[in-house]
Amino acid sequence: xxxxxxxxxxxxxxxxxxxxxxxxxxxxxxxxxxxxxxxxxxxxxxxxxxxxxxxxxxxxxxxxxxxxxxxxxxxxxxxxxxxxxxxxxxxxxxxxxxxxxxxxxxxxxxxxxxxxxxxxxxxxxxxxxxxxxxxxxxxxxxxxxxxxxxxxxxxxxxxxxxxxxxxxxxxxxxxxxxxxxxxxxxxxxxxxxxxxxxxxxxxxxxxxxxxxxxxxxxxxxxxxxxxxxxxxxxxxxxxxxxxxxxxxxxxxxxxxxxxxxxxxxxxxxxxxxxxxxxxxxxxxxxxxxxxxxxxxxxxxxxxxxxxxxxxxxxxxxxxxxxxxxxxxxxxxxxxxxxxxxxxxxxxxxxxxxxxxxxxxxxxxxxxxxxxxxxxxxxxxxxxxxxxxxxxxxxxxxxxxxxxxxxxxxxxxxxxxxxxxxxxxxxxxxxxxxxxxxxxxxxxxxxxxxxxxxxxxxxxxxxxxxxxxxxxxxxxxxxxxxxxxxxxxxxxxxxxxxxxxxxxxxxxxxxxxxxxxxxxxxxxxxxxxxxxxxxxxxxxxxxxxxxxxxxxxxxxxxxxxxxxxxxxxxxxxxxxxxxxxxxxxxxxxxxxxxxxxxxxxxxxxxxxxxxxxxxxxxxxxxxxxxxxxxxxxxxxxxxxxxxxxxxxxxxxxxxxxxxxxxxxxxxxxxxxxxxxxxxxxxxxxxxxxxxxxxxxxxxxxxxxxxxxxxxxxxxxxxxxxxxxxxxxxxxxxxxxxxxxxxxxxxxxxxxxxxxxxxxxxxxxxxxxxxxxxxxxxxxxxxxxxxxxxxxxxxxxxxxxxxxxxxxxxxxxxxxxxxxxxxxxxxxxxxxxxxxxxxxxxxxxxxxxxxxxxxxxxxxxxxxxxxxxxxxx
Amino acid sequence: xxxxxxxxxxxxxxxxxxxxxxxxxxxxxxxxxxxxxxxxxxxxxxxxxxxxxxxxxxxxxxxxxxxxxxxxxxxxxxxxxxxxxxxxxxxxxxxxxxxxxxxxxxxxxxxx
Numbered sequence: 001x002x003x004x005x006x007x008x009x010x011x012x013x014x015x016x017x018x019x020x021x022x023x024x025x026x027x028x029x030x031x032x033x034x035x036x037x038x039x040x041x042x043x044x045x046x047x048x049x050x051x052x053x054x055x056x057x058x059x060x061x062x063x064x065x066x067x068x069x070x071x072x073x074x075x076x077x078x079x080x081x082x083x084x085x086x087x088x089x090x091x092x093x094x095x096x097x098x099x100x101x102x103x104x105x106x107x108x109x110x111x112x113x114x115x116x117x118x119x120x121x122x123x124x125x126x127x128x129x130x131x132x133x134x135x136x137x138x139x140x141x142x143x144x145x146x147x148x149x150x151x152x153x154x155x156x157x158x159x160x161x162x163x164x165x166x167x168x169x170x171x172x173x174x175x176x177x178x179x180x181x182x183x184x185x186x187x188x189x190x191x192x193x194x195x196x197x198x199x200x201x202x203x204x205x206x207x208x209x210x211x212x213x214x215x216x217x218x219x220x221x222x223x224x225x226x227x228x229x230x231x232x233x234x235x236x237x238x239x240x241x242x243x244x245x246x247x248x249x250x251x252x253x254x255x256x257x258x259x260x261x262x263x264x265x266x267x268x269x270x271x272x273x274x275x276x277x278x279x280x281x282x283x284x285x286x287x288x289x290x291x292x293x294x295x296x297x298x299x300x301x302x303x304x305x306x307x308x309x310x311x312x313x314x315x316x317x318x319x320x321x322x323x324x325x326x327x328x329x330x331x332x333x334x335x336x337x338x339x340x341x342x343x344x345x346x347x348x349x350x351x352x353x354x355x356x357x358x359x360x361x362x363x364x365x366x367x368x369x370x371x372x373x374x375x376x377x378x379x380x381x382x383x384x385x386x387x388x389x390x391x392x393x394x395x396x397x398x399x400x401x402x403x404x405x406x407x408x409x410x411x412x413x414x415x416x417x418x419x420x421x422x423x424x425x426x427x428x429x430x431x432x433x434x435x436x437x438x439x440x441x442x443x444x445x446x447x448x449x450x451x452x453x454x455x456x457x458x459x460x461x462x463x464x465x466x467x468x469x470x471x472x473x474x475x476x477x478x479x480x481x482x483x484x485x486x487x488x489x490x491x492x493x494x495x496x497x498x499x500x501x502x503x504x505x506x507x508x509x510x511x512x513x514x515x516x517x518x519x520x521x522x523x524x525x526x527x528x529x530x531x532x533x534x535x536x537x538x539x540x541x542x543x544x545x546x547x548x549x550x551x552x553x554x555x556x557x558x559x560x561x562x563x564x565x566x567x568x569x570x571x572x573x574x575x576x577x578x579x580x581x582x583x584x585x586x587x588x589x590x591x592x593x594x595x596x597x598x599x600x601x602x603x604x605x606x607x608x609x610x611x612x613x614x615x616x617x618x619x620x621x622x623x624x625x626x627x628x629x630x631x632x633x634x635x636x637x638x639x640x641x642x643x644x645x646x647x648x649x650x651x652x653x654x655x656x657x658x659x660x661x662x663x664x665x666x667x668x669x670x671x672x673x674x675x676x677x678x679x680x681x682x683x684x685x686x687x688x689x690x691x692x693x694x695x696x697x698x699x700x701x702x703x704x705x706x707x708x709x710x711x712x713x714x715x716x717x718x719x720x721x722x723x724x725x726x727x728x729x730x731x732x733x734x735x736x737x738x739x740x741x742x743x744x745x746x747x748x749x750x751x752x753x754x755x756x757x758x759x760x761x762x763x764x765x766x767x768x769x770x771x772x773x774x775x776x777x778x779x780x781x782x783x784x785x786x787x788x789x790x791x792x793x794x795x796x797x798x799x800x801x802x803x804x805x806x807x808x809x810x811x812x813x814x815x816x817x818x819x820x821x822x823x824x825x826x827x828x829x830x831x832x833x834x835x836x837x838x839x840x841x842x843x844x845x846x847x848x849x850x851x852x853x854x855x856x857x858x859x860x861x862x863x864x865x866x867x868x869x870x871x
Numbered sequence: 872x873x874x875x876x877x878x879x880x881x882x883x884x885x886x887x888x889x890x891x892x893x894x895x896x897x898x899x900x901x902x903x904x905x906x907x908x909x910x911x912x913x914x915x916x917x918x919x920x921x922x923x924x925x926x927x928x929x930x931x932x933x934x935x936x937x938x939x940x941x942x943x944x945x946x947x948x949x950x951x952x953x954x955x956x957x958x959x960x961x962x963x964x965x966x967x968x969x970x971x972x973x974x975x976x977x978x979x980x981x982x983x
Contacts (some may be wrong), residue, residue, distance in 0.1 A: 028944030029897035060913020
């Protein structure tokens with residue numbers, strides 16, 4: 001028989017109205033009572049009605065307002081796992097764990113600190129490279145006009161063009177031209193210096209750029225034709241503490257200039273570096289200079305765009321197109337002009353005429369990647385050691401879980417431990433950076449400083465440390481917190497073999513990075529050595545030179561006679577330019593049968609009869625200039641590259657007519673190719689003209705007689721050119737200075753490669769020490785059974801060999817790609833042979849073996865009694 | 872002596888729970904009281920009293936397991952707490968003392 005049920009509507013009513021937390025039992029009780037009453041009475045209609053009445057009566061008494069609400073039992077609040085107390089606990093635990101395992105903590109913290117310090121140093125350098133010229137107020141609206149002659153990319157522009165463009169283009173608000181960096185002899189009272197950081201600039205210079213003016217009037221500072229702007233350093237150098245404004249300087253022995261303003265010292269992160277700015281009008285005051293032509297590329301020109309102009313890429317391309325069109329109206333030169341944003345000049349590929357100290361975007365990338373790699377290696381150390389030690393902490397985790405820790409809490413515990421360690425390391429690394437910044441500045445030739453007052457700097461340090469902590473703690477946190485408490489407390493550790501693969505992968509990653517760094521070091525070293533030792537086509541050693549300044553050239557006869565008379569200086573030549581970084585070039589070479597569409601920039605040097613001899617150049621055909629051929633003053637010597645452009649061979653070239661820079665002459669000699677530019681650049685066509693204008697006296701000194709030669713030259717200079725200070729230098733030193741950037745890069749890279757490798761070795765050491773410790777008993781048993789020390793060392797070290805071999809296989813293509821792309825920036829470079837990779841791999845292997853074997857040998861030498869007696 | 876304020880009906884319910892010993896829930900309590908007192912007690916009165924007693928701490932309750940009876944709805948079983956037990960013991964002792972003090976004559980039926 002079915003249980004009788006009260007009508008559905010009544011139950012529904014009950015469910016609506018009765019308090020929710022007691023509905024279940026009340027509804028059940030009422031149903032039961034209904035059934036009881038129904039069955040108790042006569043089983044007829046009246047009985048059912050009576051039962052229903054009872055039910056409804058009961059129902060009314062258990063609905064509001066009659067019912068009494070059951071109060072919910074007060075629940076115990078689950079404390080949040082990021083509450084203050086828990087956080088305090090996490091950090092307390094981290095602190096205790098650090099103290100408990102001192103050796104591992106030292107390895108972890110020092111590794112991370114070195115990694116962080118390296119990254120901070122590199123990032124400071126990178127930040128500095130990226131900050132160039134950003135201090136100008138209008139930096140985003142200033143562009144430099146540069147031109148491409150086919151492959152030849154120059155930073156210079158013509159004299160007439162900026163003004164001409166401004167006239168036709170309303171989007172150009174202002175233009176400023178700057179001469180190439182030049183020299184001036186300045187004198188006040190007894191102080192006389194030849195200044196080498198001198199520019200001539202249009203008067204708009206001060207309104208386009210924002211170099212701060214300490215004294216003087218910005219608007220008129222460059223208006224006076226005999227004015228000059230000097231920097232604070234120069235003001236002190238010439239005038240001491242006196243007010244320099246209005247003071248007179250004697251310039252180049254023949255005119256007086258007045259100081260019209262004092263600039264604050266030029267910031268180190270300015271692409272333009274100078275001490276003096278003379279007005280352009282001073283340079284152009286001779287009629288000859290006011291040519292205003294569109295064909296002679298001798299000025300840097302900058303434009304400032306109107307505020308209404310939005311410098312989007314599309315607009316800029318249109319602007320460039322317009323500039324090129326206007327240029328075409330003035331001349332038939334085939335030049336393509338481009339606009340270079342002021343802030344991007346420093347790191348753009350070097351152009352001919354770029355200011356010294358030009359940056360290199362590739363190096364910025366290389367160092368940035370290195371910084372990240374070192375940090376990754378340091379993080380890997382942490383992860384590796386933490387997972388390796390997981391067995392030790394398994395019991396702790398099991399117990400924590402058994403007493404109710406949930407997984408999130410354990411994850412947080414481990415993360416807070418690693419974050420704690422990374423912050424301790426950060427503190428340490430800031431100290432390291434403070435200590436080593438001066439050394440780093442010497443190596444990199446920069447004036448970097450920690451921006452201690454900049455909250456953004458601290459913010460990013462904080463961010464890096466937090467990220468490092470989270471990344472390095474993530475794997476141990478997720479891995480360790482996943483342990484099954486029953487298994488670990490029972491001592492069943494087999495389930496944890498899975499992390500071995502991961503740990504090995506990390507070791508492989510570390511060593512891949514190390515090998516790449518090693519290959520980089522070796523290749524950079526070899527390339528720098530190659531540069532240093534390379535014969536540029538002339539003998540670069542023992543070449544002393546003196547610029548011909550002041551009156552020297554007017555007295556050239558006396559100069560030559562004097563030089564000839566002294567055996568120390570007799571072997572001399574006169575050349576317009578030194579073959580170190582030749583900038584002179586000309587488009588106007590012409591010969592019979594020249595392709596009219598061919599436009600080649602031919603480099604140009606004016607040399608005298610002795611040049612070929614003194615520089616020990618080799619002639620492929622013909623002869624050098626000679627005193628016995630008076631017609632030589634119109635003739636030319638060309639290099640082999642020039643011949644190949646002319647379509648001639650050394651045999652056929654001699655006697656061929658050539659028109660160049662207004663001279664109609666013949667080719668009298670062919671010189672074998674030699675470098676006149678840094679070896680990043682390939683050899684270009686070159687014409688040597690007969691020297692009529694001086695330049696430099698270059699002396700081939702006798703071996704071991706350099707000192708007396710300099711003395712003789714100094715006497716000569718004082719005698720013939722008393723107004724100018726005597727200056728000299730060596731060609732090979734100039735050549736070396738050309739590669740200062742590369743050398744700096746090499747030293748910085750070496751430093752960080754060593755640090756990176758050291759950090760990964762540190763990690764490997766920790767790991768091997770741990771492994772040896774874990775296998776103490778095994779080693780003891782093996783020794784008891786007759787294993788020799790060598791067997792044990794082999795046992796412990798063989799694992800690492802496999803890993804390093806894998807790392808080598810991965811690292812070789814990576815490093816090959818990396819060094820090839822660096823070397824491709826040099827027209828002349830070493831070939832990276834297998835030896836380099838072999839050496840680097842061997843070194844990495846040796847480092848790894850040494851690291852691992854130290855602990856292995858230590859473990860193998862332990863008396864088995866000592867290791868087996870315990871338990 | 873601890874003073875426990877229990878109403879007459881509350882006392883009744885409390886005693887019934889003791890009587891039922893572990894099997895006390897809404898229906899059984901109401902049936903017991905009806906059976907012993909002959910009163911018709913509304914379910915609401917029982918329910919409210921139980922809730923009140925629990926609030927006062929005299930009884931504790933726990934939901935029983937689900938059964939096939941009552942459409943699977945669970946019963947709420949009531950047990951006496953220590954406080955509840957001592958409360959009825961107190962009341963019982965008080966009554967006994969009073970009974971003992973009562974002279975026999977007072978209960979003489981005829982009164983004559």
